[in-house]
Amino acid sequence: MITYPDYQTRFPPEQWALPTVLEHQARTIPDHPFLSWTDAGTPRSFAETNREVNRIAHGLAALGIGKGDLVGLFLPNCVEYVLAWFALAKLGAVEVAICDMYKGAFLEHPINLAGARMVVTTPELLPLLAEIEAAIPTVEHIIVIAGADLPAPSFARITTSRFADLYSANDSNPGIAVSPRDLGAVLLTSGTTGPSKGVMMPHSQFYFFAEEDIQILGLTGEDVYMTGFPLFHGNAQFLTVYPCLIVGAHCVLYPRFSATDFIGRARRSGATVTNLLGATMAFILAQPEAEGERDHRLRAIYAAPLSPDLGDRFVARFGPVDFVDGFGQTEISMPFMTPRGVPRPAGASGVLNAQWFDVRLIDPDTGRDVEPGKPGELLVRNKADGIMAMGYIGMAEKTVEAWRDLWFHTGDSLKRDEDGWYYFVGRVKDALRRRGENISAFEVEAVVRGHAAIAECAVIGVRADQAAGEDEVKACVVLVEDAQLDIEDLIRWCEKRMPGFMVPRYVEVYDRLPQTPSEKVKKNELREAGITPATWDRVAAGVMLAGERKPPVTA
Numbered sequence: 001m002i003t004y005p006d007y008q009t010r011f012p013p014e015q016w017a018l019p020t021v022l023e024h025q026a027r028t029i030p031d032h033p034f035l036s037w038t039d040a041g042t043p044r045s046f047a048e049t050n051r052e053v054n055r056i057a058h059g060l061a062a063l064g065i066g067k068g069d070l071v072g073l074f075l076p077n078c079v080e081y082v083l084a085w086f087a088l089a090k091l092g093a094v095e096v097a098i099c100d101m102y103k104g105a106f107l108e109h110p111i112n113l114a115g116a117r118m119v120v121t122t123p124e125l126l127p128l129l130a131e132i133e134a135a136i137p138t139v140e141h142i143i144v145i146a147g148a149d150l151p152a153p154s155f156a157r158i159t160t161s162r163f164a165d166l167y168s169a170n171d172s173n174p175g176i177a178v179s180p181r182d183l184g185a186v187l188l189t190s191g192t193t194g195p196s197k198g199v200m201m202p203h204s205q206f207y208f209f210a211e212e213d214i215q216i217l218g219l220t221g222e223d224v225y226m227t228g229f230p231l232f233h234g235n236a237q238f239l240t241v242y243p244c245l246i247v248g249a250h251c252v253l254y255p256r257f258s259a260t261d262f263i264g265r266a267r268r269s270g271a272t273v274t275n276l277l278g279a280t281m282a283f284i285l286a287q288p289e290a291e292g293e294r295d296h297r298l299r300a301i302y303a304a305p306l307s308p309d310l311g312d313r314f315v316a317r318f319g320p321v322d323f324v325d326g327f328g329q330t331e332i333s334m335p336f337m338t339p340r341g342v343p344r345p346a347g348a349s350g351v352l353n354a355q356w357f358d359v360r361l362i363d364p365d366t367g368r369d370v371e372p373g374k375p376g377e378l379l380v381r382n383k384a385d386g387i388m389a390m391g392y393i394g395m396a397e398k399t400v401e402a403w404r405d406l407w408f409h410t411g412d413s414l415k416r417d418e419d420g421w422y423y424f425v426g427r428v429k430d431a432l433r434r435r436g437e438n439i440s441a442f443e444v445e446a447v448v449r450g451h452a453a454i455a456e457c458a459v460i461g462v463r464a465d466q467a468a469g470e471d472e473v474k475a476c477v478v479l480v481e482d483a484q485l486d487i488e489d490l491i492r493w494c495e496k497r498m499p500g501f502m503v504p505r506y507v508e509v510y511d512r513l514p515q516t517p518s519e520k521v522k523k524n525e526l527r528e529a530g531i532t533p534a535t536w537d538r539v540a541a542g543v544m545l546a547g548e549r550k551p552p553v554t555a
Helices: 018-028 046-062 079-091 104-114 126-131 203-217 234-247 262-269 280-285 308-318 396-402 441-449 487-497 523-529
Strands: 033-037 070-074 094-098 118-121 141-144 159-162 183-189 197-202 224-227 250-253 273-277 300-304 322-324 326-329 333-337 350-352 357-362 376-382 408-416 421-427 431-434 437-440 454-463 471-479 506-510
Touching: 018 046, 018 079, 018 203, 018 234, 033 046, 033 079, 033 234, 046 079, 070 079, 070 104, 079 094, 094 104, 104 126, 104 183, 104 197, 118 126, 126 141, 183 203, 183 234, 197 203, 203 234, 203 300, 203 326, 203 333, 224 234, 224 262, 234 250, 234 273, 273 280, 280 308, 300 326, 326 408, 357 408, 396 408, 431 454, 431 471, 437 441, 441 454, 441 471, 441 487, 454 523, 487 506
Parallel strands: 033 250, 070 094, 070 118, 094 183, 118 141, 141 159, 224 250, 224 273, 273 300, 300 322, 471 506
Antiparallel strands: 183 197, 326 333, 333 350, 350 421, 357 376, 376 408, 408 421, 431 437, 454 471
């Protein structure tokens, strides 16, 4: 049975900490280009990045930030995000990555879960923090990436300062001892039967996840890696920026993903590798054909998941490229990976990385292993220290539940063939994924139920139009007795209270939701029904969210 080939990591385990890696590269390849904001201007070298990060770290230390302190990064993509993340790591402090589309209770939750002392943000996002000041008691100070003057609004309690004022004249390494076992970051993952959880990732796991990306892509110091995916996600952090740091590659960051300028960016940046998530490949292929589409240097794309028909169409249009894939979660790194140069069966996510992980596929009802070809819940156990998460911050019960029996229970269903290839089947847990974003059904339901006309709500994922294995959000609702529902009004209610990617596309009104004898909603029945003649479709109705464009038409 095939497994992923054994490999040596670039750095030994005792050096798996971001400050150690950055300082090593600044010494050994000081002038090599490392970090670019878009494809314009001169990239920062490894030595320049290290010095700038040191200056910011000393500035944060002057504000009282030290080892173990948690700091929220509530930012859109910008180069300051990476600099702040690295500076916090230099001090042994911990980044709390917060989606820049959060507002209200969604924004309060990660800040309070982590007990963040400080938040870094922008003038545009500052009012959202002002609105919840009373609800985030641990936050003492907010740093704003602003111009000469700090913008309104003012805060009653929280103090503010400019990011530019962090820059100390001291550009030496702070010299704080940061161990691979120290907590490096808190990244949010979807809630299933409750709010989103904050995954505690030690420095060692952050490094190891990046090393896995290096292995499947064959990444070297000669590569140029581009991304427009959000930096508050692991994909941009430990599957793009950090791999470049480890191998000495050049990383090119963009404000957001662009289907229309995908090839243009690849051409201008000289990118050799990139990532595509979910439906993004379908969006690229939906663009009008143009001259020079093969005029690029892309050699490999991490595509998760890869729809075989889309991959074939991509190659036929844009030229040969090596597609790689893997299966992982923020908590467990990547136990399955696609070996380079080995033919992959259609739909396979990879083979077991047996050097580092043990896995089981079990019947979730009996706990017994399933036979090859049968779907089962994935359980994972690490063979080496520090390559999986430390648990969920502020949620001891959820940590114990997920790691019960000394196995991590992923809540995802996979199957294995006789040759050792693993295939993702679906989600055992009640979560869904839309356009690269993990969504907690629980959180969407809580907002929908807040509408005056709604008595009950169950949120499910239904298959998206694109052939990329993604979900669209459907809200199944029961109305308050004698209430009338204007569905567009419900959508606007949701838009004001949740990130745009969570707002339901589909809404269906039920007399009652199917329930078990214990009064739990039978979501499997709702999923099986999917889209029915009674389902209202926001896209078909022409109801667009703020800043949203009509979806591309695929062939």
